[in-house]
Amino acid sequence: DAGVTQSPTHLIKTRGQQVTLRCSPKSGHDTVSWYQQALGQGPQFIFQYYEEEERQRGNFPDRFSGHQFPNYSSELNVNALLLGDSALYLCASSFRDRYYEQYFGPGTRLTVT
Amino acid sequence: KQEVTQIPAALSVPEGENLVLNCSFTDSAIYNLQWFRQDPGKGLTSLLLIQSSQREQTSGRLNASLDKSSGRSTLYIAASQPGDSATYLCAACSGNTGKLIFGQGTTLQVKP
Numbered sequence: 001d002a003g004v005t006q007s008p009t010h011l012i013k014t015r016g017q018q019v020t021l022r023c024s025p026k027s028g029h030d031t032v033s034w035y036q037q038a039l040g041q042g043p044q045f046i047f048q049y050y051e052e053e054e055r056q057r058g059n060f061p062d063r064f065s066g067h068q069f070p071n072y073s074s075e076l077n078v079n080a081l082l083l084g085d086s087a088l089y090l091c092a093s094s095f096r097d098r099y100y101e102q103y104f105g106p107g108t109r110l111t112v113t
Numbered sequence: 114k115q116e117v118t119q120i121p122a123a124l125s126v127p128e129g130e131n132l133v134l135n136c137s138f139t140d141s142a143i144y145n146l147q148w149f150r151q152d153p154g155k156g157l158t159s160l161l162l163i164q165s166s167q168r169e170q171t172s173g174r175l176n177a178s179l180d181k182s183s184g185r186s187t188l189y190i191a192a193s194q195p196g197d198s199a200t201y202l203c204a205a206c207s208g209n210t211g212k213l214i215f216g217q218g219t220t221l222q223v224k225p
Binding site (some may be wrong): 006031035040041043044045055056062088090092099102103104105107 | 117119155162210211215
């Protein structure tokens with residue numbers, strides 16, 4: 001049973017560019033949450049997707065957007081990249097009735113130069 | 114607005130020592146509190162989850178407690194080992210959707 005997978009593992013982008021990160025949830029899970037973790041900080045909630053809709057959103061600008069597909073996988077898109085967007089982006093999946101059991105992926109390390 | 118704080122930010126102990134990591138939260142209306150482990154550059158591994166109705170949870174050498182009235186949780190690690198070296202994060206779940214509010218973490222180093 002594959003756990004949560006994320007791609008790519010590492011990514012280097014230039015300021016102003018756009019990036020797409022991908023996440024496949026654990027088998028049987030239907031909810032995907034995205035977190036940003038800056039170096040030396042705890043993860044911060046970006047948003048959560050359930051039934052292909054954004055259900056909750058943290059304090060992040062509209063440059064951060066997402067999508068959930070019918071197979072429950074998800075994408076995180078960031079437009080007009082800033083140096084401050086450099087971070088580890090974590091995806092977590094859960095099942096709607098057991099929201100408290102969240103499984104995290106290994107993350108995507110994004111570096112903006 | 115829920116805020117989670119972890120003290121200390123870093124801790125270094127000799128192997129075999131028992132230790133306590135602290136976590137405090139500002140809003141006692143939490144659904145649960147979780148402790149995670151994170152190795153450098155890696156994702157998060159869930160260690161213990163305490164539901165709001167529970168006082169503590171145990172797994173092997175780990176014991177986590179929850180005191181909602183005082184807004185505190187502790188993670189007790191018994192007989193620490195070098196393999197326990199990692200960053201430990203606590204997270205409060207303040208809604209029924211699983212949104213987690215994390216502390217900044219405590220980086221633990223256990224010296225052989």
